[in-house]
Amino acid sequence: MPKTGGNQPAGAHSHPGASGAWVSKLHVPTGSSRPGEVPDFSALHLVSDGALFRPEPDCEVRDAEPLARGLVRVLDDEGVAGGPWLPELSDEHLLQGLRHMVQVRAYDERMFRMQRQGQLSFYIKSTGEEAVAVAQGMALDSGDMLFPAYRQQGLLFVRGRDVVDMMCHCISNARDNCKGRQMPVFYTWKDGNFFSISGNLATQFSQAVGWAMASAYKGEDHIAATWVGDGSTAEADVHNAMLFAATYRAPVILNIVNNQWAISTPQSFAAGGTTFAARALGYNIPGIRVDGNDFLAVHAVTDWAVQRARQGFGPTVIELVTYRVAGHSTSDNPDAYRAHNESDAWPLGDPVTRLKDYLIGRELWSEPQQQALEAELKEAVSRDWKQALSHGSLEDGPHWPVATMFDDVFQHMPAHLLRQRQQLEEEE
């Protein structure tokens, strides 16, 4: 009987290759492109055939099943809106959505440049996926709790956070509400029901379910919404979240932002050949796959999930199919792991352009107005940046007093931290 397993050296195996190494049968997935290759997104099956219906939000999970493998769209490739998911949104609401997205993009551009000038230690852009946070944020009520990952800064703009406060956080100055403890973009904003962002991936996903369970426990109507990336769905927290959400029928929306890349790792490493929305079906949760660059479709699907949760029918998993145009962060160069300008080949276009063209097509908006808006918001961000710097810079301060690092470890400072704080002050 042949011996199996064990730590056999290369060459000591029964099937050595020419070099003496094993001849591998292991399947390792590939992505849409590597440098020098032609991008190919055909494996994503970005067709809406299976999603040409809209079940009622209180439907059985099985009645929504095709939505997990199709692609809900409202705006077609020509910018025409239609189909069963066409949401009833006011003109003002749509124009506000466009404004938020343009503002997020202006903010990202400015902060990215400031990082390149050494004024921030780090930054993460959301370029190309602004519709996710903006449309979803606008579909939720202000009393609903947000448990975001690090690329949903759009939520803060929707909820009206002071941009200067956001910048002050990113440069850890004396006005940073995180008191200089967090890297840039790991925002916290309790007054806006925006949870403290962690750097440990996906931890917020299952915490959001607990928050939603508590809302139901207390008989309240608030729901929770949370976001995770395609790569982070591999974490156990995502399984935990779906299982708990299903078990307790928690009023929560579990969003998976499939932007194709987890730093350099293609989404295929976490998808395993299926869609992320289809993961929900095994937990008996409806999963809906939506064109994440279609503001109207994202809004409509989120509206559906909000209704389902608020009415007590439980969670929904939404996969938002989008594209991460920028690098993962300021710390990586995407040209090192994917084809240069791969984003030009992305079949679902740009969310800002698509909503803008739609509004122009309806004669609610015009190119000159768009240019004026972009200029206005770029100027506003510049003003905000100057004001943020007036409260201190990362390198030169003023920062929070150093000794405040000992605050908030506990509610009340225990003796050993008092001693360490004193030691720090004596050594200063």
Next chain:
Amino acid sequence: MSRSASTATETEQRAADRETMSMVQAINSALHCTMAADPAVLVMGEDVGFFGGVFRCTEGLYEKYGAHRALDTPITEGGIVAAAIGMGVNGLRPVVEMQFADYIYPAIDQIISELARLRHRSGGEFFAPVTIRAPCGGGIRGGQTHSQSPEGIFTHVCGLKTVMPSNPYDAKGLLISAIEDDDPVMFFEPKRIYNGPFHGHDNNGGGSGSWNDHPLGQVPVGHYRIPLGKAATIRAGRQVTVLAYGTMVHVAAEAIRTSGIDAELLDLRSLLPLDIEAVAESVQKTGRCVVIHEATRTSGYGAELVAEVQETCFWHLRAPIERVTGWDTPYPHAFEWEYFPSQRRIVDALQRTLAYH
């Protein structure tokens, strides 16, 4: 009625309201007290609801407070702690039961990276007042996956309080303090002494007592707190200070008694915050110190105690500080009593310490 008469009446009332309780019953009583007082308190974990817990600590809560407050959960410790964090952020006060301390590791990212640091990382905006109860320790033939004492992993994490009671009276008062505390608390329950004090294994297989016969098995029925961060002096002495917690308090007490050594025994009760004042006062008096715990030795909590003692008491020390601990091996099923710190090993350490003049 005079003030003193009123106080006497209250004292009598309290004495009359004491009952003999095992540690399991005292913990159960603490849960009943806190759940009756605050609708935000709930217990959650594997088998804690309908069944009442595998060690019976949550018995009767399901019937009295309902399925949503004695919450049975799926078997995923990381999910349980994460849900508890979200609940805590949303105004609840969850008491999580880890079925065994050995099962805690799937939850460690949620405990260390999230629960412990949430208040700090959010600039004080968010916190989650979660208590995590975990039956710990060996001596029950649990092998390597039902015997561990991982307290030192958690005392190393900033933002967590870590507690381990040694008797029913302390268990109830400390657990109530832990639940009512707005900081997260790791609450380790030595399961070997759940149903009676344990004085260490002898070759006849004995060594167990009953809480019926122990003064600290008399537990007030109502609400009371024991503050976190205060040690208890179990026995006053002049020759050497013994620092212990959990089951080892009883083993050490018996070792001291049989050896005839005039040792001062401190039950630390709370490992973080540590009552360093009580420790230093005792060691400065005796000039000698033996540290005892059941957990593995290297980088264990005893190492922290030794460092603290030498920092605060160096010029008073007359002998090297001794450690008596579990060995640096997984907890062996067949050799439980060779692993478990015995009275004999404790007496040997005390005598080695006293040999210095």
